[in-house]
Structures are given as structure tokens and as C-alpha cells.
Amino acid sequence: DSAESINTDIVTLSRYILEKQRYSAKHATGEFSLLLNSLQFAFKFISQTIRRAELVNLMGLSGASNATGDQQKKLDVLGDEIFINAMKTSGNVKVLVSEEQEDLLVFRNNSGSYAICCDPIDGSSNLDAGVSVGTIVSLFRLLPDSSGSIKDVLRSGREMVAACYAMYGASTHVMLTTGDGVDGFTLDTNLGEFILTYPNLHMPLECPIYSINEGNTLYWEQHIQDFVNGLKEPQQFLNGKPYSSRYIGSMVADVHRTLLYGGLFSYPCDRKNKHGKLRLLYEAFPMAFLVEQAGGKAVNDKGERILDLTPEHIHDKSSIWLGSAYEIDRYLQHIGKQQ
Numbered sequence: 001d002s003a004e005s006i007n008t009d010i011v012t013l014s015r016y017i018l019e020k021q022r023y024s025a026k027h028a029t030g031e032f033s034l035l036l037n038s039l040q041f042a043f044k045f046i047s048q049t050i051r052r053a054e055l056v057n058l059m060g061l062s063g064a065s066n067a068t069g070d071q072q073k074k075l076d077v078l079g080d081e082i083f084i085n086a087m088k089t090s091g092n093v094k095v096l097v098s099e100e101q102e103d104l105l106v107f108r109n110n111s112g113s114y115a116i117c118c119d120p121i122d123g124s125s126n127l128d129a130g131v132s133v134g135t136i137v138s139l140f141r142l143l144p145d146s147s148g149s150i151k152d153v154l155r156s157g158r159e160m161v162a163a164c165y166a167m168y169g170a171s172t173h174v175m176l177t178t179g180d181g182v183d184g185f186t187l188d189t190n191l192g193e194f195i196l197t198y199p200n201l202h203m204p205l206e207c208p209i210y211s212i213n214e215g216n217t218l219y220w221e222q223h224i225q226d227f228v229n230g231l232k233e234p235q236q237f238l239n240g241k242p243y244s245s246r247y248i249g250s251m252v253a254d255v256h257r258t259l260l261y262g263g264l265f266s267y268p269c270d271r272k273n274k275h276g277k278l279r280l281l282y283e284a285f286p287m288a289f290l291v292e293q294a295g296g297k298a299v300n301d302k303g304e305r306i307l308d309l310t311p312e313h314i315h316d317k318s319s320i321w322l323g324s325a326y327e328i329d330r331y332l333q334h335i336g337k338q339q
């Protein structure tokens, strides 16, 4: 009967964190677990705030603008406040970089040993239409003997100890890596808990989907136009069919689909965005880490591995090509970089 079909032994994110702490020497400090707990609180709070926003009339511009000059919405401000407060009071975070804050924040009173970088609400141009947006996070341990400085985040992507995003879509999902594969969770709003729904996620090795803002075609270098045009030609391995195009314009949602279905997502450099549009520390790095941990690849326009890059400034940008190994190899081949 139905009572018997209910799984009474589900893995919540809290349980997962505790078990991970117990079994992994690398993250054996309770500090890391507490930090992940504060993170999931921030995700639930932002998720609720977005879902209520229309009803409590939060939509519209706040009048302020953020570090990179975009127009900032009330929800961006709120998401930023929620995130900063959760991290500050967790006690485990010493350094915080937010897309919405021009300078990095150092919490002098915290004894924590982590530096965190985030885009509190990514894809916010989609908010008013109710399209999925998300929060993206990368995590570093402070350098040895550091009391918290900019040096703790101006590091190679290889030094990240964890990355995750929350996607506020039809459901709220969290995809998380601590460098040991990717696990995905879905928020059960009745229980108020994230439930492990995608254990050890592996992305498909190939998929005929490309995701790129083609409105920028005229601004792309010729070789990028050529590459994308090539995807629209009949593909032998698809019995003569071309690739399909999918572009949401929320990086979290486009990457989430890419993790689950495969294919490629790109935001290349163009004449308007000479260094690309997406930010290294809290967009390109964490997504590259997740994609690689799920079996995919992530490179820049030149074919350099994203995780091998090091930002010079906290809001530095990068071009990006990420997705299934086959599709990224195809790009690498196109630029003559196939190993």
C-alpha cells in the first residue's frame, strides 16, 4: 500500500554533510559542515524571497547600481543581504566576494578559515518574467597564516575546495561538489529540507544542444561564427540533423540543463565584451568545477582550462565554453587545440 512505498530513510543535505564530515579526512572539520549549513539556510531564504516577491510587490528597480554597472533590482539587494548576513553570522567565513559588492568584505571578528565568492542572484534580468535564476558560490580555504585578505581569493581555480549553485526554478535545486564528484539536491518545501535526488551525477558525454546568445553573432570573431554555423549544418552522427539551440539567459539554468542533458554552453568574448561577460570567481570557476566533476570540460576562447586561470581583480571576467566532453573537444579541435 502507499504507506509502504514511502521511503523513510531519505538523505537530506544536513545528513549528507554530517556523513561527508565523518568519512572524509579532507573536510573533517566541523567548520566546513557548519558553513554548508549556513549556505543551505541562505538558499532557502533567497528561494522563499523570490517566490513571494511578486505578491509582496518587490518587483522593480531600486535605483542603485552594482560594481559592474548593471542596474540592480530590489531582489538583487535582498539576495545579497541575505547571503552576506548568513555567511557573516556562520562564523566560518573570513572573506566574502559578492557580485553586488565592489570591494571584498573581511569579517574581522570571525575566526573562520574560509573565503567565499558568490553571485547572490544570477540571471536577474529574467526575474520579472518568473524564469529560473540562481545563486552561484565558490569556496576557498584561507592561505596558511592569512587573517583574511584579497590574496585569499586571487588564486587559481584549482585551489577551490567546493563549489555549488542553487537554482530557483519549478523546484529549488542545489548542485554541490567538494572535489569528489557532484551531488544534487531538491528542496522539499513541506519538510524544509534539501533531499539528495542526483547522487554522484555524471553528465552525458555528448548531446546535440548548443546554448549561446546568438544575438551577439555580429560582434563575434569570424572563427566563432564559423564554429556555431557548423553546428547548424547536417551532422553525420545525427543522421543529418543539426544541433538544437537552447538559451535561457540565466547561467545557472543553462548550466543546470547542460549538466542534466549535456551539450555545450558558451559566452565568448565579443566586440562589446572584450574579456567575455561572465565573472571568473563566482560564475566561471564554480561552474567549471561542477562541470568537470560531473565528467565534462570547461575552457576559455583560447582553449585554456578555466580552472587553470587566476584572476587579477575580484570582478575579472572570462570567456567560457563548458559542457559535454565531445562538444568541448569539438571546439578545441576547431581552434587547433585538440590534444
Ligand code: AHM
Residues within 6 Å of the ligand: 070, 099, 119, 121, 122, 123, 124, 125, 213, 249, 250, 251, 252, 254, 267, 277
Ligand atoms: P548577471 O550576473 O548580471 O545576472 O549576468 C549574468 C547573466 C548570466 O546568468 C547569463 O548567462 C548571462 O548573463 C546572459 O547574458 P546575455 O543577456 O548577454 O545573453
Ligand code: MG
Residues within 6 Å of the ligand: 099, 119, 120, 121, 122, 123, 124
Ligand atoms: Mg548577477
